[in-house]
Amino acid sequence: MKHPVTKNALLLALVAIVCVSILTLLQQLTAPRIAEQLLANRLALLHDVLPAAAEQQLLDDCIRVTAPEWLGRNSPQSVFRWREQGEVSAFVVETTAPDGYSGNIDLLVAITPDGTVLAARTLAHQETPGLGDKIELRKSDWMHSFANQAVHEATIRSWAVRKDGGDFDQFTGATITPRAVVNAVKRAALFVQQHPELAEQPANCEAF
Template sequence: MIRAISKNAIALATVAALCVAVLSLVNQQTAPRINEQRLAAKLAILSEVLPNVDVGQALLQDCLQVTDPVLLGRTTAQTLYRWRQDGELSAYIIETTAPDGYSGNIDLIVALTPDGTVLGSRVLAHKETPGLGDKIEARRSSWIFSFSGKVVTANNADKWAVRKDGGDFDQFTGATITPRAVVNAVRNAVLFVQRHPELATQTANCPPAGAEIR
């Protein structure tokens, strides 16, 4: 009886070891391809929010890990990229999160000039209601483009809100919470850049180029 149990245990251990070895081999073979896909996806989204710019890997190397739970929506670090043209800082591209979406976090990426003027914005991930809250996606509606060209000033800060709250941005029929959360998140990204001029000169501390945006 004991001998039979021992044989079964050895057999199971052998199968487990083989499975681990196979999985390790598959991971080694697929990891480079996965990293290439992550890199391509990251460059694609950066190209969307930074129009008319030839986005390349150099941009991914000039970035910072920044943390501001109030303005960037997370207690963990977000990534801020710096785009320079002819050696001069021309734009920031920053990850940010709206923590108050209808169904939870809404992750975004926003491109801004150094003074905080929005160049472009896109939603990276969300769990909002299909057919209602998902209109924040560029493929669902043009609403997310309404931030481009806008900046937060002392004179217009109260207009960075949905129309229902007295602001300049449309809400969706039957879904006010979602656009309100995104408006707040984009506004806060602008404020973060405006309040931190030192971002232009800090030493880059980027994650590996193949790492995921989120």
């Protein structure tokens, strides 16, 4: 006769195997739907920052780069390229502000090769509701402040919040969040300017 402890252990192991099997099956069934939703979200954001571009072309002409000093992460991030008559007319860069009030702020920024920011949008953040979350378009139009703003020697000092002597508004009661975003967008524009080789590297993003 089996010891009760052994019997219970076998029963628990059987339950665990069944649960794992069910979770694996559910993951397999939902994975395609999740992938489709992620793709739809990415296409919508790409269209938002660069309306004139064909979203699928951006997805196809994409490179992965690791540049933590410029883009804020130690892991690879995507740089999408929009070409007109064979020449890159804009980059759409995934970048991160690592110094947000509550952690990383992930951004998507459209930038011309000469460093002019066409648009910037927030991908993800954990900033304080009612204060730092004004970086979301549904809460505020503050992110529109970056449209058509150039980053070059003559304008570099203006790329700061007003409290630091720059041209960008801070939020009432929350300066850290906008300061982090302004600096991240500025670094992304400088990254594009100072790395012309981005235009020629072969596409290497995984299929979307």
